[in-house]
Amino acid sequence: MDATTPAVRLDGVSKQFGDSYAVHHLDLDIDAGHFFSLLGPSGCGKTTSLRMIGGFTDPTEGSVVLSGEDVTGRPPNRRNVNTVFQSYALFDHLSVTDNVGFGLKRKGVAKAEIRQRVGEMLELVQLDGLADRRPRTLSGGQRQRVALARALVNRPAVLLLDEPLAALDLKLRRQMQVELKQIQREVGITFVFVTHDQDEALTMSDRIAVMNEGRIEQCGTPEDIYEHPASRFVASFMGTSNLMSGTYRDGEVALEQGPALPVGTRSGISDGTAVSVSVRPEKIWLSDFEPGMSKLRGQLRETVYSGPTTTYLIELAPGVTLSVLEQNTDRARMEDRWSGGETVEFGWRPEHCLVLA
């Protein structure tokens, strides 16, 4: 296997249940050593895709290739991948040590080596004090670590993670996101991470594939996906996007109702095309405008204070309300500057305006 062989390749993979496709003709390469996320709403086919890589579900079409080897139709126990399940799926009748050592024991690794590797792994996930406990007596976060250790100790070529953080509370989830990323860097194993949480995917991934209705909408770096969404779906799924519909003409998009938005000249979009326009809330300015910015006016409808940031809802035209996010620095906050219902000026750089045909 040379360096360019992807760790995982899905080649025209489909999964049909009856008449409907859970996964539709998926082509996907995942590079070795990457933290790769499959992101999408529930029912988008991300978990089915993961299960086909793991061998728990057989594709109805196409092939699954792991490190250059076609493993389609091979059972999970004969694939060099391991899974962290959403429910953790720990063995309640075994101690933490025996849970983590389960895979090595099945492979016939010598007892002394099992003990050593399990010990190291428990240290890596900070569970060394709980080796003799039963999973049932552990907290959610601890159980999650056992599941991770149990999979990682086998040194798989690819680690599959099926929404492993979904059951944790927000604070613990944030902490585990950072830790998972650190562990991934430390062990250098390819992680394929399934999640419906766009923040989680953005924070942790080297690359993200956004899925919808069994297909990949876009695959790229977190920045690519967030800053340059390729479709309306990706734009709206990745955070607040202020999507507006209109018609493109001469570097402007005329909204159905309301003003024309200057978006800059776009090659590849012909005049008269119906388009969606999106400007991220943090890309809209409310003061200190710079030359070259598009400036517009609207009615301030709502001010939502949330600690570090404040969100302003500004009505640009009837039925078109934009979300504007400002950092709460020591600059004067908008609610001190304006009261509700007042007309305010705002602006953005034309290049921050996404035009999706």
Add this chain to the structure above:
Amino acid sequence: MTMVKLPAATAPARPAATSRTRRGRADRKPRILIAVTALFFALLYLPIAVVALYSFNSKKSLTVFGGFSLRWYRAFAHDDVIIASLGTSLRISLVATAGSVVLGVALALGLVRCRTRLGSLAGLVMLVPLITPEIVTGVASMLLFKGLGIALSTGTVMLAEITFSISYVTVILRSRVAALNPEVEEAAMDLGATRWQAVRLVTLPALLPAVLASAVLIFALVFDDFVLAYFTTGVDPQPLSVRIYSAIRFGVQPTINAVGTLMLAGSIALIALALFIPRLFGRRGGLDILSGE
């Protein structure tokens, strides 16, 4: 003004008084319920208590207690026919328990996981033995063995008992199997276990409390069983229940009381064991023997 105020001031006192008497009445234990409950237990256990008492009778009489003695236990110990029957019953119970637990667990796993129409039909048909009158089952079994030219023996009792105990095991295990997290077995396979190893190393240990509980129940049911045993047994040492029935036809011997009391003691021990099983697995609360939970 004062005229208006007075009733308002006295009014709260009256409801307080009535509510106190009402609460007092509710607090009193309803004697009728206690009496009915006591009567129920008396009717249930008095005959059994009489059997246990008269097993220690020094006289042969079944109506007059002549003092404490172990005479009938000694008689039992020297009655080779009864001892041989006890051995037969124990052997039948052990074999039937082992056979029906293995097959019943397998059937429960199959029924839960087979989601086809044929599977749910099998799940329904499986319940039929539970509601079939046992005498029908007994006669049918006997006719089957005769029709196949199989001589009735201890072996035929075992076969019949296994067949009709599978349903009980399956009913107990089914809900437990359905409650298992399917990801746990997948996790075992993910970690290198074959399908069979996953069942053996992960699924069966998770089911063990329910499996043991159903084993205890089946053992007790088979050991007690008379009807099925009566129709399918041969002449080699007959099961204890059949032997006791035959003996009673020639007049009741007090030895029977001793045998009955020993069987009762055995049953109590088994039930205690069944209740103790969950503690072995570190579970809180008791185990419902019928659901295995």
